[in-house]
Amino acid sequence: MTSRTCKNCGCSEIDLDQARGNAVCTSCGSVLEDNIIVSEVQFVEGSGGISSAVGQFVSADGPVKAPVLGTGFHTSLGKESRAQTLQNGKRQIHNLGSQLQLNQHCLDTAFNFFKMVVSKHLTRGRKMAHVIAACLYLVCRTEGTPHMLLDLSDLLQVNVYILGKTFLLLARELCINSPAIDPCLYIPRFAHMLEFGDKTHEVSMTALRLLQRMKRDWMHTGRRPSGLCGAALLVAARMHEFRRTVKDVIGVVKVCEATLRKRLTEFEDTPTSQLTIDEFMRVDLEQECDPPSFTAGQKKVKLLQVHYLTLSRHGLACEISLYQDEIETELENSRPRLRGIYAVFSQASCSSPTEVDPEEDEELEAVAQHFNQDYICQVIQGQQQGGEGGGERGTEQSPTPPPPPKVGPSLNSILGPLPSAASLGLCESIQECFSVDKNSDDKSERGELDLDGIDDNEIERYILNDKEVRIKTDLWMKQNEEYLKEQKEKEDRIAKEKEQGTYKEKPKKTSKKREPIRASTAGEAIEKMLEQKKISSKINYDVLLDLNSKGGSPALPTTVDEPPPGAPGRKRLSRRKKQPNKTNLSLANTASIMGKRLRPLISSTPKKKRVTPNLTPAAALARPNISSPPTPTGPTLEENGPVAYDEAAREEEEEEEVEEPCVSALQLLGGNEYGCEAEEEEVF
């Protein structure tokens, strides 16, 4: 294909032989291409003579991955997290979807939803299973399949409301407006499960009609569709002379018996229930009913009214009570709102209306009287002036004005003298309220407690005196003995550990304070960063190290020191060049080695501490020393974080050549690799 003309003779006639994979010039016979890559479908013969195509199906989405050999366990290598998540999700969707008997199209749509969810970071903090279930249910709703959320929760053994919460959230975030559930969707499914045999279709149709009737009678708003379906199917079955009991139906429909009975009762209340079977099939009533809960509410109101009416029929006592209610409401509306200390009194007065009310009303009435008297005097004068003309009218009218002033003094005489202090006090309190309001604003800004409106005496009641405190303490101690014991044990344990010096602070999850890295070159900064951070499998260390000058790599051998004598449990690491053989480790081994190294390192840290003060200045020197092995970060960091003295220790190592090699996990991991590189470099 690429060769149009022969190189030797310039001839353009080239013969391609697919079988041999050659491209040969026909004129001079020179072979131009050898081993041509063929992209044809090949067939192999399988067992039983069946020929099948050779090849694998690769998914269109997702990264091109290496063919999985063996168990396929090593999927974590070289794969990014997002792809893994999606692959995992896809697998779970297929699992769950096949249990629900969803077709491939639905599963694909569900996977698309899932991809959207992942890209919007909505999977964070949620269980994968919940998210998957929600995606599947979204598909069910949009496609209109007869799957209920209850089915999904059955399969997953998860509370249906939790699933519902996730589902609602996803629907809102993805802006997917799923149509409302129509109970008619569930009828064929449930009918099938109830095994009506040949007549399944007829029963379904009847049930559908019933449901539509129920809808128009407002029984279906706010109710679970499955409950309505159950009721409709039960009635339909009975209509077609199938003996399905309530238990059968609830087993299929998954509502409880009480719900079903209630639906049936509600249906009974509708006028449709009065029709015979034939009539129902033929006729459709025009009327629509109110929702049952609405009628229930109305009934309550009616009952109350009836109650009052019956009371009123019983004569005077009831009349008085009615009037009393009315008066009280009027009084409450007309009474001035009191605040301050006297609020307490005013509220207390509600309970004893007879005594206090008249006093306050007294005040109002007194004022009213005053105004009335003025007005009445004027009226009387006016009338007297007018009354000269019509004497009789005047005499008739004149008795009327005097009675009102009489009412005032008559009350006074009945009730006795007004406690003037109270009426005065009330005025004062009203004034106080206005002034105090301004004060309270200032006080709240300063954060002090505003004692306005608080009755100290009342609050004293909230606090027990000494004797009571003692009794309560005893009771409380007895009641909470277990808890107190636990607390004590815990404290003892902590005290012991403190003595032993092995006391570790309980994981309070404080972020490890890291000193800012002081480095002069990029390489140094990288080293220090690697030390501080945990070793990650996602970083290609080769690239990182190559960033630094190549002069750094030969320096590596020097820093790997002989292992200190007599250090127990340490892996003896020899020189650089031998490393590739010995340290051909997998990740698992690395971890165990690191684990072994951790303990010795803890005990050795005091040595390092001594060195620190002398060598910290030295540490600041610029050293393109990638090799300074990033120590296994865990324990050393726990003691203290600064990079400086690690480096100091390393320098010490180099100088003394006694210290432990502090071989980095980096080296253990990638040691062979760039050891090889170093070798290669040396070779080439």
Place this chain on the structure above:
Amino acid sequence: MEPSNDVALDIIITNVVAVFRTRCHLNLRTIALEGVNVIYKPEYGKVLMKLRKPRITASIWSSGKIICTGATSEEEAKQGARRLARTLQKLGFKVRFADFKVVNVLAVCSMPFAIRLIDFTKKNRPIASYEPELHPAATYRIKTLKATIQIFSTGSLTVTGPNVQTVATAVEHIYPLLFECQKPLRK
């Protein structure tokens, strides 16, 4: 169908939740042992104190943060909170009444008509959501006001919002929408 301006709807506030800080460390054990009306919950690390006068329940933490629930109006919540602080003061702590804030108000309201929930949800698609399998009411969230309204088919509403004014505004906001989807009464 014009929304009537003089909507004489009874909005009844059933619960007001408020928080405040005492700016001082509180010893829960002392409070538990010396108070009359307290429940100590060591596993949660808090003390519940109930007051009778404004009927409120307060959760008190040792850090000095207090949440006060059960009041029926904002003023009552403040009064109850102050009373509570006074009680703590009497127990011997140096309390200060700081950062009082009403956090949540719950109110109920009843429309004089029934409502077609499915129609309502269809018309207000993304804002309203209705899942009969999960809850009998349709939920309508007003983002600007940060209020949530639950609408039942009988016409009752439950409104929650950060303060009383928001609740009132929310009801006014939603009344015309509900009016459109009302179900004409049979009677």
